[in-house]
Amino acid sequence: GAGVSQSPRYKVAKRGQDVALRCDPISGHVSLFWYQQALGQGPEFLTYFQNEAQLDKSGLPSDRFFAERPEGSVSTLKIQRTQQEDSAVYLCASSLLPFLGLPGETQYFGPGTRLLVL
């Protein structure tokens, strides 16, 4: 597609439920990122994939968070046993190349999934 798409756009979960958030990056983009954005804050890095390899998961807040990108395109962020503090917007971004240092090379964001845990 023309841009990064995410689904669902909104998700309401009861505390303790598992949720799965999907990201479709721009076709051909090597790099894929997940961010968590709390209300009134900037995006906070969660994890990074280069093709199907998860090279950095240092931002995942706990072992309840799991991400995968098995075929190097679509990615899923799974949150197990959701807690109220997981309520946030989850943003996915992709970039064409593995390195951001090249002129004009940056991340393109999807519209996000707004997760509310009750």
Added chain:
Amino acid sequence: QQPVQSPQAVILREGEDAVINCSSSKALYSVHWYRQKHGEAPVFLMILLKGGEQKGHEKISASFNEKKQQSSLYLTASQLSYSGTYFCGTGSGGYNKLIFGAGTRLAVHP
């Protein structure tokens, strides 16, 4: 370490200018500027690289001072469409992890 953005909020009349600053305690390789409108995805504005020059995009330009580890975003002759939250994302080299500031809220009124 999260970069620090200032000011936290700006209110402008249409046609006025503004400067948004982003500073980091870490050595920077790149600074990426985004604008986000409420409920929407952050939209890329421009990237500044270490050793690079000032960049421009219509009436929005930016500079990068490597020594001071700072970047500034300049908005001239602001338009209503400039309203939103501006984020700087800093890269310290390596693959492409960005650390974002808390954002600067800009409101432009007629």
